[in-house]
Amino acid sequence: MGLHPGAVRALTLCIVMGSSPAARAEALLQAQTQAQAQAQAQSVPALRALVDQAWQLDPQARRIRHRRDALEAQARQVGGWTPAPGSLAVGQRSDRYLAGRGQLEWELEYAQPLWLPGQADARRQEAALALAALEADAALLRLELGRQLAEAHQAWRLAADLHALAGHRQTLAEALATDLARRYRAGEAPRFDDNLAQAELLGAQAARDEAALAEQAAEDSFRRLAGSPPPAHWPRPGQLPPPVPPQLDVPQRALDWALAQLESTRRSPRDNPELGVRLRRERDATGAEFADSLALRLSIPLESAPRQQAREADGAGAVDEAQAALARARLTQAQELRRSEAQRARALQLEAGADTRLQLAQDNLALADKAWRLGERPLESLLRTRSAFFDAEEARLRARHARAQAETAQLYWSGVAE
Numbered sequence: 001m002g003l004h005p006g007a008v009r010a011l012t013l014c015i016v017m018g019s020s021p022a023a024r025a026e027a028l029l030q031a032q033t034q035a036q037a038q039a040q041a042q043s044v045p046a047l048r049a050l051v052d053q054a055w056q057l058d059p060q061a062r063r064i065r066h067r068r069d070a071l072e073a074q075a076r077q078v079g080g081w082t083p084a085p086g087s088l089a090v091g092q093r094s095d096r097y098l099a100g101r102g103q104l105e106w107e108l109e110y111a112q113p114l115w116l117p118g119q120a121d122a123r124r125q126e127a128a129l130a131l132a133a134l135e136a137d138a139a140l141l142r143l144e145l146g147r148q149l150a151e152a153h154q155a156w157r158l159a160a161d162l163h164a165l166a167g168h169r170q171t172l173a174e175a176l177a178t179d180l181a182r183r184y185r186a187g188e189a190p191r192f193d194d195n196l197a198q199a200e201l202l203g204a205q206a207a208r209d210e211a212a213l214a215e216q217a218a219e220d221s222f223r224r225l226a227g228s229p230p231p232a233h234w235p236r237p238g239q240l241p242p243p244v245p246p247q248l249d250v251p252q253r254a255l256d257w258a259l260a261q262l263e264s265t266r267r268s269p270r271d272n273p274e275l276g277v278r279l280r281r282e283r284d285a286t287g288a289e290f291a292d293s294l295a296l297r298l299s300i301p302l303e304s305a306p307r308q309q310a311r312e313a314d315g316a317g318a319v320d321e322a323q324a325a326l327a328r329a330r331l332t333q334a335q336e337l338r339r340s341e342a343q344r345a346r347a348l349q350l351e352a353g354a355d356t357r358l359q360l361a362q363d364n365l366a367l368a369d370k371a372w373r374l375g376e377r378p379l380e381s382l383l384r385t386r387s388a389f390f391d392a393e394e395a396r397l398r399a400r401h402a403r404a405q406a407e408t409a410q411l412y413w414s415g416v417a418e
Contacts, residue, residue, distance in 0.1 A: 106280070107278060111276040245415025275297070276296070339409075346406075
């Protein structure tokens with residue numbers, strides 16, 4: 001972990017004041033204690049709540065909600081006794097239209113489509129697997145939103161830390177410029193040193209302004225995802241890795257759905273037969289009383305072999321594509337998981353090296369400040385040492401950021417989102 005902004009401020013101010021190593025250590029310990037107390041006192045929103053906020057704002061999530069409603073309605077439709085609603089037909093025939101005599105005939109027919117053998121079970125299985133595939137898509141989307149939120153927060157955290165570091169550099173530069181300006185007016189310091197201090201202050205101010213803009217841009221990116229400002233500390237996921245991560249569950253569900261669609265196609269070699277019940281009321285041309293009759297009609301569409309072959313070929317192609325996608329997803333998941341583990345191990349090494357570098361830079365900064373105040377080293381040497389100190393602190397912040405990115409990738413490829 002990098003130094004808290006309060007700890008770096010305490011250390012740098014102690015260096016400016018020329019305090020002893022014991023005083024610097026005490027000030028650093030107090031600053032870290034205060035930072036930990038503030039972190040514990042601050043409420044951290046649950047990760048699930050942040051993912052829920054991002055889910056409400058995501059366009060794909062809104063589409064999934066409506067798609068779920070549509071699939072549920074289709075499941076209710078195929079769960080009925082018949083494949084589709086029936087139809088009503090009304091007809092009339094007369095040899096003397098608009099006349100009250102002569103031949104007259106009325107017909108009323110109700111026709112109902114019927115399931116083919118095995119078609120109902122195949123369609124119901126297809127509908128159930130379509131819903132399962134959609135739920136897998138939703139789980140993967142939540143996982144991706146969790147990763148996007150974590151990466152956006154990490155980018156903002158790095159930008160905020162760099163902004164704070166730039167502010168500490170400006171604080172040091174202001175203290176040095178004020179001290180040298182006073183000494184220059186008193187004739188105790190050369191104009192060259194005063195100019196160097198003023199140039200250092202201008203550079204520190206420009207760097208802080210740039211860091212502030214970068215922090216604001218990172219905060220805006222997080223707000224676009226979550227609809228709220230980024231929390232000071234990122235919560236850890238509370239769930240355990242699932243047996244099958246969503247990256248593999250989605251192509252597996254897609255394969256199951258494609259197989260169910262192929263089976264449904266094979267169970268539908270022709271259009272659905274139709275059973276009709278017809279009621280006829282008629283009178284002949286002699287003007288006798290009306291007579292009623294009832295008729296049944298069964299319509300069985302003929303099968304078209306080329307049409308069925310084309311449908312089954314499309315279904316088999318979808319199955320083959322889903323199988324290839326599943327194999328590639330398994331390979332990608334294994335490779336990315338290994339790569340994220342290697343990246344985390346490398347990031348830990350970089351962070352350890354950055355910690356050692358920062359400790360050396362802190363020691364050199366204290367020695368350079370003391371030597372300059374005693375007149376043993378020029379001001380340029382102190383400024384170079386300060387620059388090395390801030391470079392080392394920035395390197396540690398970036399190493400910490402790289403470790404956080406690797407850990408986020410590990411969680412993502414393990415299927416942990418919230």
